[in-house]
Amino acid sequence: MINGFSMPSLPDIRPEPLEPSALVLETERLRLRPLCEDDIDIARDLFLDPEVVKYVCGLSKPEDVAGELETAMARGAGGRLGVWCVIDKATAEKYGTSVLLPLPLDEDDTDWSLLVDDRYPDAEIEIGYMLKRSAWGRGIATEVCTRLLRFAFEMTALEEVVACTDPENFASQNVLKKSGLRDVGLRRAYGTQCPGFEVTREEWVQSAAGSLPAR
Numbered sequence: 001m002i003n004g005f006s007m008p009s010l011p012d013i014r015p016e017p018l019e020p021s022a023l024v025l026e027t028e029r030l031r032l033r034p035l036c037e038d039d040i041d042i043a044r045d046l047f048l049d050p051e052v053v054k055y056v057c058g059l060s061k062p063e064d065v066a067g068e069l070e071t072a073m074a075r076g077a078g079g080r081l082g083v084w085c086v087i088d089k090a091t092a093e094k095y096g097t098s099v100l101l102p103l104p105l106d107e108d109d110t111d112w113s114l115l116v117d118d119r120y121p122d123a124e125i126e127i128g129y130m131l132k133r134s135a136w137g138r139g140i141a142t143e144v145c146t147r148l149l150r151f152a153f154e155m156t157a158l159e160e161v162v163a164c165t166d167p168e169n170f171a172s173q174n175v176l177k178k179s180g181l182r183d184v185g186l187r188r189a190y191g192t193q194c195p196g197f198e199v200t201r202e203e204w205v206q207s208a209a210g211s212l213p214a215r
């Protein structure tokens with residue numbers, strides 16, 4: 001137990017690699033596909049906008065974005081964990097990114113070395129997203145999180161998914177609750193105490209999220 005939260009016991013599971021097509025997720029409006037080197041455009045849109053990164057991370061330097069993108073392309077557990085690019089199916093506009101990644105407890109950033117292809121990391125897995133401003137206030141964040149939770153509980157061995165936010169990021173807190181995660185109060189993450197959220201596989205199956213439209 002860490003601060004009241006039980007750590008997962010999945011590292012001994014050896015997941016088979018998923019076919020690339022299984023990692024492309026769709027909703028009514030959106031397509032989510034693994035982040036790739038062609039996404040330097042959306043990476044710049046996100047990491048160079050102070051309003052977008054306000055509650056997530058520090059503002060990047062333009063010359064650092066390409067290296068940050070390369071790091072963020074890492075995937076683990078047979079492709080099941082990593083970062084997805086969020087794209088409008090009708091217009092092909094890139095809105096941002098969504099993630100299933102190891103949650104850092106005492107560090108201030110993701111430990112990308114935990115993403116190993118043939119196993120799950122010895123860490124809780126967090127869901128998250130980052131969207132450019134043109135995508136705000138349109139229900140896109142909830143649509144993304146709901147779809148990624150479905151993937152997590154249909155296509156991985158995870159028994160729970162967690163999330164955390166900046167204490168003042170009330171919009172994201174509402175998104176997480178609408179997506180099916182429950183508020184569990186303050187918890188340790190990113191080297192501080194912050195609002196925590198979680199949903200178990202059993203809770204997800206019993207919720208409305210378990211009967212979403214086709215993949």
